[in-house]
Amino acid sequence: MRSIAICVLASSVTIPVAATAATPAQTADVAAADALFREGKALLDQRNFAAACPKLAESNRLDSQAATLLALATCHEGEGKTASAWAEYNAVADRARQEGRGDGEQAARARSTALEAKLSKLTISPSAMAAATVGLIVKRNGVFVAALPATVPVDPGEQFVEATAPGKRPFMATVVVASNGETKVIEIPRLQDDFEGPGGGTPGLYGRAGGARLSRLQIGGIAAGAAGLVAIGVGSYFGLRAMKLNDDSKAGCDGDACDPDAKQKRLDARTAGNWSTVAFAAGGVLVAGGTALFVLGRSKETGGSGVNVATVASSDGGLLLVSGQF
Numbered sequence: 001m002r003s004i005a006i007c008v009l010a011s012s013v014t015i016p017v018a019a020t021a022a023t024p025a026q027t028a029d030v031a032a033a034d035a036l037f038r039e040g041k042a043l044l045d046q047r048n049f050a051a052a053c054p055k056l057a058e059s060n061r062l063d064s065q066a067a068t069l070l071a072l073a074t075c076h077e078g079e080g081k082t083a084s085a086w087a088e089y090n091a092v093a094d095r096a097r098q099e100g101r102g103d104g105e106q107a108a109r110a111r112s113t114a115l116e117a118k119l120s121k122l123t124i125s126p127s128a129m130a131a132a133t134v135g136l137i138v139k140r141n142g143v144f145v146a147a148l149p150a151t152v153p154v155d156p157g158e159q160f161v162e163a164t165a166p167g168k169r170p171f172m173a174t175v176v177v178a179s180n181g182e183t184k185v186i187e188i189p190r191l192q193d194d195f196e197g198p199g200g201g202t203p204g205l206y207g208r209a210g211g212a213r214l215s216r217l218q219i220g221g222i223a224a225g226a227a228g229l230v231a232i233g234v235g236s237y238f239g240l241r242a243m244k245l246n247d248d249s250k251a252g253c254d255g256d257a258c259d260p261d262a263k264q265k266r267l268d269a270r271t272a273g274n275w276s277t278v279a280f281a282a283g284g285v286l287v288a289g290g291t292a293l294f295v296l297g298r299s300k301e302t303g304g305s306g307v308n309v310a311t312v313a314s315s316d317g318g319l320l321l322v323s324g325q326f
Helices: 024-045 049-062 066-079 082-098 102-116 216-252 260-299
Strands: 002-006 011-015 120-126 137-140 150-154 157-164 171-177 183-188 307-312 319-324
Touching: 024 049, 024 066, 049 066, 066 082, 066 102, 082 102, 082 150, 082 260, 120 137, 120 157, 120 171, 157 183, 171 183, 216 260
Parallel strands: 120 183
Antiparallel strands: 002 011, 120 150, 137 157, 157 171, 307 319
């Protein structure tokens, strides 16, 4: 049994570990999680947040318990990571509500509400040209940002935003967000082309040497195939989201009988699943159509279009660069 006394909540939270059949690996994880929890709790009592938070985070990863999550939220709050603590207090409140512990939910909500006014935020806003870029992917601190524009609570400190798209130069920006509840804005401009076309670009990198000539139909096939891959990527995202929402709903359901929160999660999972199906279908059509165009263009290839293609290595594996007159 794990328990933690949180002075800022003026209450004690005791969460029993459910006795269920477990594999040896799971048993080892639970034992390691319990040891890390005790070590992290002792350091937290000493207000040694820098040493306590990593131990509590790893304990929560190995065997997530409400008491561990509550301790981690308290630790992050002490460490000044207000957004992390706010999200974790909300998670504790949700679990307490699902388990019928009204006092625990109320205490966690109170801490979450107190932090909300102190939250620093980051707004990521793409320009109209950037938003229209095919295959645009935006990440914050390496994590994919699904909906743009977006204003999200962030922990005070450095925030890194990167925007990428096929055939475009990456846009990167870093801002430092203060701890006084301020909001910083990063605007994503139009992404520049990764090469300038015939007569331009970097000498020795994008020249015609070794390039292959492509017909207009082949260029169209490549574009359609690239769009199809982007659609498949979107389908994968919504598919994973649907599975996660469905798994999260199980805690609040008994067969087909679900509490309101779990019911909403199942509805959201169904919606995400539908979007995934549509995106995969569209992606498959685009990839198939692009392949057909490429093959057809190859059979009708002529030298009149003056189109050139060259490959360039990159950290993501490589780029296919096309230039010429159309």
